[in-house]
Each structure stands twice: as C-alpha cells, then as structure tokens.
Amino acid sequence: MSNLDQIAKLSGFSKATVSRVLNQSPHVSQATRDIILKIMNELDYVPNGNAISLSKGQTLQIGMCTEGINEVMLPFLNSFVETASQNGYQTIIYTSGGDAKKELQAFEDLRRKRVDALVISTCVNDQALLGSYRKYGPIVAWQRMELPEIPSVAMNQYDGYMLGLEHVIGQGYTRIANAFGRPSSMNTLSRFKAYQEIMKKYDLPVHPEWSFNGIYSIREGEQLVRDLLKDDNEERPDVILCSNDLVAAGIVSEARKQLLKVPEDLAVVGFDNTELAHSLGITSIDNPIAAQAKNAFHLLMNSLNPSEVKVHQEKLQFCLVKRATT
Amino acid sequence: MSNLDQIAKLSGFSKATVSRVLNQSPHVSQATRDIILKIMNELDYVPNGNAISLSKGQTLQIGMCTEGINEVMLPFLNSFVETASQNGYQTIIYTSGGDAKKELQAFEDLRRKRVDALVISTCVNDQALLGSYRKYGPIVAWQRMELPEIPSVAMNQYDGYMLGLEHVIGQGYTRIANAFGRPSSMNTLSRFKAYQEIMKKYDLPVHPEWSFNGIYSIREGEQLVRDLLKDDNEERPDVILCSNDLVAAGIVSEARKQLLKVPEDLAVVGFDNTELAHSLGITSIDNPIAAQAKNAFHLLMNSLNPSEVKVHQEKLQFCLVKRATT
DNA sequence: TTGAAAGCGTTACCAA
DNA sequence: TTGGTAACGCTTTCAA
Numbered sequence A, B: 001m002s003n004l005d006q007i008a009k010l011s012g013f014s015k016a017t018v019s020r021v022l023n024q025s026p027h028v029s030q031a032t033r034d035i036i037l038k039i040m041n042e043l044d045y046v047p048n049g050n051a052i053s054l055s056k057g058q059t060l061q062i063g064m065c066t067e068g069i070n071e072v073m074l075p076f077l078n079s080f081v082e083t084a085s086q087n088g089y090q091t092i093i094y095t096s097g098g099d100a101k102k103e104l105q106a107f108e109d110l111r112r113k114r115v116d117a118l119v120i121s122t123c124v125n126d127q128a129l130l131g132s133y134r135k136y137g138p139i140v141a142w143q144r145m146e147l148p149e150i151p152s153v154a155m156n157q158y159d160g161y162m163l164g165l166e167h168v169i170g171q172g173y174t175r176i177a178n179a180f181g182r183p184s185s186m187n188t189l190s191r192f193k194a195y196q197e198i199m200k201k202y203d204l205p206v207h208p209e210w211s212f213n214g215i216y217s218i219r220e221g222e223q224l225v226r227d228l229l230k231d232d233n234e235e236r237p238d239v240i241l242c243s244n245d246l247v248a249a250g251i252v253s254e255a256r257k258q259l260l261k262v263p264e265d266l267a268v269v270g271f272d273n274t275e276l277a278h279s280l281g282i283t284s285i286d287n288p289i290a291a292q293a294k295n296a297f298h299l300l301m302n303s304l305n306p307s308e309v310k311v312h313q314e315k316l317q318f319c320l321v322k323r324a325t326t
Numbered sequence C: 001t002t003g004a005a006a007g008c009g010t011t012a013c014c015a016a
Numbered sequence D: 001t002t003g004g005t006a007a008c009g010c011t012t013t014c015a016a
Helices: A004-011 A015-022 A030-043 A049-056 A074-086 A100-111 A127-136 A157-170 A186-201 A218-230 A245-257 A275-280 A289-304 B004-011 B015-022 B030-043 B049-056 B074-086 B100-111 B127-136 B157-170 B186-201 B218-230 B245-257 B275-280 B289-304
Strands: A061-066 A090-095 A117-120 A139-141 A176-179 A239-242 A267-272 A284-286 A319-321 B061-066 B090-095 B117-120 B139-141 B176-179 B239-242 B267-272 B284-286 B319-321
Touching: A004 A015, A004 A030, A015 A030, A049 B049, A061 A074, A061 A100, A074 A090, A074 A289, A074 B090, A090 A100, A090 B074, A100 A117, A100 A127, A117 A289, A127 A139, A139 A289, A157 A176, A157 A186, A157 A239, A157 A267, A157 A284, A157 A319, A176 A186, A176 A218, A218 A245, A218 B275, A239 A245, A245 A267, A245 A275, A245 B245, A245 B275, A267 A275, A275 B218, A275 B245, B004 B015, B004 B030, B015 B030, B061 B074, B061 B100, B074 B090, B074 B289, B090 B100, B100 B117, B100 B127, B117 B289, B127 B139, B139 B289, B157 B176, B157 B186, B157 B239, B157 B267, B157 B284, B157 B319, B176 B186, B176 B218, B218 B245, B239 B245, B245 B267, B245 B275, B267 B275
Parallel strands: A061 A090, A061 A117, A117 A139, A176 A239, A239 A267, A267 A284, B061 B090, B061 B117, B117 B139, B176 B239, B239 B267, B267 B284
Antiparallel strands: A090 B090, A284 A319, B284 B319
C-alpha cells in the first residue's frame, strides 16, 4: 500500500502539495498536478479513509439505530441510505433487538466518533438518557419523541387516520372497527382520538368492542376475522381500519378464505401504502416514509454543516389511495 | 473532549500506561489502574474510534453491498448485522440500485480501508473486476459466483426445488407448473434441471407452456393466475412451484379471489419459507438464509484473523415445510 | 505556488 | 511494571 509520503518523495514535492492535489486545491500549478497525478496512478494510490477521518475529525458515516429491520422500515432505510450516499455519507446499521444495552452501542459510537450523527427509530432506552448524547453529535428520530432535544420527522397519524375515516364514511360504511397496534403508543392514541371525534361528528354509534389492540401483522389480522365470525348472531363491523398493510393483508386473505366478499361483506383499509397494499389492491393511507427519511437526513446535515445553506424540510402529508377493498 | 494525552498528564503516568489500561493489559499494577480509571471517569473519557482504527489498521466495519434492500434480503441482513455485532463488527450498507459505478463505491471503500471486508449480494459489475479487489481484503458472496476468488455461501437451488417437486408428486399432483424468476440466472437453470429430471424419473408429461419466466413478485403471481384462467377449455396445471413466497402469495390470493379452492383446484408451493409463507399458511421450501449470513460472516472472519481458530461453516440444507396450500 | 512542521488520538516496540 | 517515542496517514497553518 502506498501512502501520501511516498507520492511526495517520488514526485519531489512535499506532502502538503500532494494533499492539495488530492483535495483539488486551486493553489497547485497544472504541471505539478500532472506529475503528482501520474505517480498516483502508477502506484495505484488511494488515500486512507481512516487517516482522513482522524485528521478531519469526521467520519462521513451516520448510524441508524433500530430494534430490527422489518418491512415497514424498508422504505425508510432504503431512502435514507440512498440520500446519504448521494451526499457522501455511508450508513451504519445498529440493531438492538430491543436490548437497551445493545441499543446504547450506537450512541456510544457517536460519542467515540465512529459516526458523525444518528437516526433513531423505535428506541427502548429512557429518552432522557438518549437525549444526553446530543452533546456528542446530531440525532434525529423517526418515531415521535416526547423530548425536545431530539427532533423528529414523524407525522401525526391523527391526520392520516382521519383521512381513512372520512373516506369509509363517505363510501357509506358506518360500522367501523379499528385494528390498533401497541395500545400505549402515541400512534394508537392519535388514531383513537380521530376515531372518537369522527363518530361524534357523524353521530355514529361507538362500538368499544370493535377496537382491537395488539394487531401487528398478517396472522393477527387473520385471527381477527375468525374471531369476528365466531358468533353468527352478533352484529359485525362492515369495515376495518388497520394499523398497517400487513394486518390488512391478513384480514383480506382470511375474509376471502371464509368466502366473505371484499368489500361488499367487509371493507378493509390499510396503512402506510406499502408495496404489499399496492400488490394486493388494498385501499391504504399513504405514509410518505421515504420522504421522511430524506427529511431526517437533511435535518442532520443542517446541524452537521451549520455554515452551508439549510435544506428546508419537505412538508409532508398523508393521502388516501383508494383500491379494491373499499 | 478529553484524550489519552490528558489522562496521562493528569494521572502522572505515560500514554503507554494509559493505553495499557484501556486495552486491559495485565502489565499494569492495580493501584495504577485504579488511579487512571478514576480520572477517565471524571473526565468522561472515551477513546476515539478513528484513532484506534488508524493505529491498528482495521476499522471493525464490514460493508454489505447490494442492489437494494428487499423482503428477501431482510433475514440475511438482520442475521449478518447481528452476528457481526456480536463479534464487535458493525455493518455498513452500500446500495447500488443496479448502477455499476455506485456499486464500485463499496469496493473502493474496501481499498481505502473504510471497511475491513465485504459481503456482496447480487452485483452488476463484471465479476473479474470485482475479483481484482480481493487483494484489498476478504470478500464473500451471497449469490452464486462463477469466480473462484470470491467464495460464496449460496446453496444450489437444485436441491431445494427437487424437494418441492418430490413433495407435490408424492401428494398426487402431476400437472406441474413452474413460476421462474430471471430466466438466465443460475437459480432458474438449476430449478429447471431439477424439473426436467423429475418429470423424466416419474415419466410425467412435460408442458413447456407451463414454465413461466420473469415472475418475481405478488403482482406477477396474480397475473399468472388470470392468464391461466383466460382460456376455459385449456387443460390447467394442478400445482405451481414458485420462485419465491411473494409470488406464491400473489397466486393464492388471486386464486381465492377467482373462487378457486386452494389446494383442491390449485396447489401452490413457495420458496424461501419467509414470514409471509408462515403467515399465510403457504407450503414453502425453507432456505436457511439467516444461517447463510452467519456462514458469510465466519468466512470473512477466518481470513480476517488467520491466526484464530477457524470457525467451521455450518452445513446447510433446504427443507420442505408443508402447510395448507398442498 | 510550495514546503516544513505541528496536529489528529491511538498503538506498539524497545528500553529501563 | 513503566516510560519514551516512533509509527499510523492524512490535513492545515504559517512561512517563504
């Protein structure tokens, strides 16, 4: 492996000049530049990234801290990696599996200057503790944060859910069921609020027994349908709004298996508008996740390079995509 | 930010000794160690990761180069990140989006010593070119490689497909259709070979028109069913073997929509045995992807630390998981 | 336009 | 058990 010193000696110039060539400084004569570039080529020279990082005090690496990578994160991850790379940054994955100690590893790596900044998804550590790492570098959250120190690009799902509710009511559905995820999450609370408000607005009867918690994935969606069908005499909902598209897929799949017609016997609305909803033709609420990832990156850049012109956050909105299930 | 030099000065010991404390060298008296650790604590000191990397000549970072992250890669990515982190390595994502130049970025980063090693998934650059980067560090592939320089942890899908074929024939299906992916891929060739051999073995009629190419995802699976149903008079296959579980999901979903009974009217076998197959109750061929990721990491470790005891590759096998679609 | 030298923050070798 | 000091490979400031 050749290094800058060798290039300097061989070319007869100093390390400083060679460095200038490397960094395209204008203060190098064309002749000198040519000589040095030629030698670099001959020696198959490339600068050592670590040395640059140490010297400059920045790694051009951003850590992404999450419990684990799943379908919902995919567009966020892909978009973030892509945006970062366009701006010369690489993305390092830190998965915690829900283990608080492992999660802290990402934050410690910020402290140790292995990464310049951090994006966090759902974190399990105390938010105050996480916030204390702000002094080591910028951090931005995808999840909604109670903490003001860590800015968030998350959107209020109240708006998105309201869109879904208005849509199904507009279509004539009145017996509305909710398939919620984690009951205590801010998302569920926001959605429930939207549900309560709209039922009141249209003077529709609230069925508390039609709000289900802990419905996360395909299987729970399927089970939900079976549960609903268990008692033949009971009145049944005519539409289910889901916490995500996986749940919606499970519901649609099981409903068809039970020979229910979708949407005639049971309508379904997903959430996030993922590939799955597109593929299966499920009405869903578009959640601009990829754009949120972009915003997250630009937020980090703005505090990483305070001198440069700030990139403004893109203003994002939910949006209902009607397909064959409503 | 405090550094090792400050700790040395404040404690009255040399940098060398402080470094020894950091690296748990046994050649430090307990008293000295205590003093130094105390000062480190007081100053909230952590060593700078970049400096360590530069000095040691290793980054403890491994690059993962892929076209993009999708559902199929998920278990590989998760398992690799997890295994690496257990061994003190972080994983950096490089997505190319199929762009050869962007893909090379990962390999250049190996050359520039930003990563110690590389795992590659489907790569678009010339394999010989990629192989030439072996001199900069170990590389292991997930895809099957023609090149001997780059070892691969991929498995021969002939074996897995054969398992599926034997299964459906054992169940009494004889009108077998194939939903293949990319026609020229080694995987498709292996699968087709298995198909040909088994049809011969059981003396079953080969229907060339029942081998479909370019069937990658849910939507193509759905379309395939509609195409099959188009002509009422035609004889139809009684089972379809799919290139992956997404395709199988699409087929099952569309079949039910068209009021075909699965598996009575049409049986379906997926591939990879992903969450989706599990969730939807689709018979699938288990592809031990997570274990392949582990193998990939250990392969890299073996050449990264030739001195240490070699971790043997886990011997992996496909395995049929029968569910409700056969 | 160029060079000398002092960082950047560690590790590791050789002495003591 | 400890210390001195030369790496590691680059950037950057100050002079010339």
